[in-house]
Amino acid sequence: MATIGDLLASGTARLRASGSESARLDAELLLGWAVGGSRTAVLAHPEAPVGADAAAAYEAGIVRREAGEPVAYVRGLKEFHGLAFGVDRRALIPRPETELLVSEAEREIAWRLTSAPRPAGTPQVRVIDVGTGSGAIAVALATLLRTRRMLAEVSLLAADCSPEALDLARENAVAHSAADAIVFTEADLVPAAEAPFDVILANLPYIPSAEIDRLPVAASFEPRLALDGGPDGLAIVRRLLEALPATLAPDGVALLEIGFDQGTAVGEAVAALEGEWSCLIQPDLSGNPRLAHVERSIGSEALG
Ligand SMILES: C[S@@+](CC[C@H](N)C(=O)[O-])C[C@H]1O[C@@H](n2cnc3c(N)ncnc32)[C@H](O)[C@@H]1O
Secondary structure, eight states: OOBHHHHHHHHHHHHHHHTOTTHHHHHHHHHHHHTTSOHHHHHHOTTSBOOHHHHHHHHHHHHHHHTTOOHHHHHTEEEETTEEEEOOTTSOOOOGGGHHHHHHHHHHHHHHHHSSOOOTTOOOEEEEEESOTTTHHHHHHHHHHHHTTOGGGEEEEEEESOHHHHHHHHHHHHHTTOTTTEEEEEOSSSOGGGOOEEEEEEOOOOBOHHHHTTSOGGGGGSOGGGTBOOTTSOHHHHHHHHHHHHHEEEEEEEEEEOOTTOHHHHHHHHHTSSSOEEEEEEEOTTSOEEEEEEEESSOOEEOO
16 A cells, blocks of 8 residues: 555656646645645655545546646635635635735724724625635635624625626635625626725736736636736726726725736826825735725825
């Protein structure tokens, strides 16, 4: 019977040969999944024998990964903001850089709830996650707000134009006991009938169409609808920006994830909006422009 160490070595070699740049990590994650344990457990017991069923599951996973499928789709699981999300081809795999949007959303909402007295009858803070996909942003945010005992004072809408993605998002909300805290709706961007919102969150597709086919093969397993941002990557983001005057509350804020090279273009799109708006571009942990904070006011500057 093969041991964990044997299978890790053979799987790593095969994945490296297939072109994976993270062959060893992929093999560890796939073997942890196949044995029903964790990557850490696998690393701790290289001498342990692997049963026939687990070895067969691992082999199937390696074959899928050799064909380019992301490890997250093979495992059906991706960690995001400390939570395990179910993922499959219905929606984008949540990315680590999007955790910044969740943290900033929590900060914005907490500030609205704590910066002034809220006598009984004060309306909830109205929040929308536009293009919710797997529901990662909305569910992680609901979980954070529940921990801080703020959830009851927030209404949370999660919208997507993909009914398949919405089904997955609902499943993730149920898995994290957040289904009662989030209303899911099929909509093109922000549903006007539900506006205005105090906080608009969006990680919309922002990759230029021509670049999609040049992405690593793993991206070809994700819905094109979740990636394709049109000719310059900003077609959908620009439409959302143009909708802000009608859908964002007077003192509201929109937080938009953007590509590392799109800060200037997004600033220009905000400057072209009707009225006076500000656009602050916040970098991610790698120092790349990542999050646009858009609100009514004057001027445009960069967050350090
Ligand atoms: C980049 S994915 C982000 C998914 C998720 N929010 C996340 O951060 O992992 C973009 C999502 O926007 C959705 N989308 C694309 N165009 C849209 C539109 N016009 N209206 C609403 N949702 C849209 C896609 O279906 C997809 O789920």
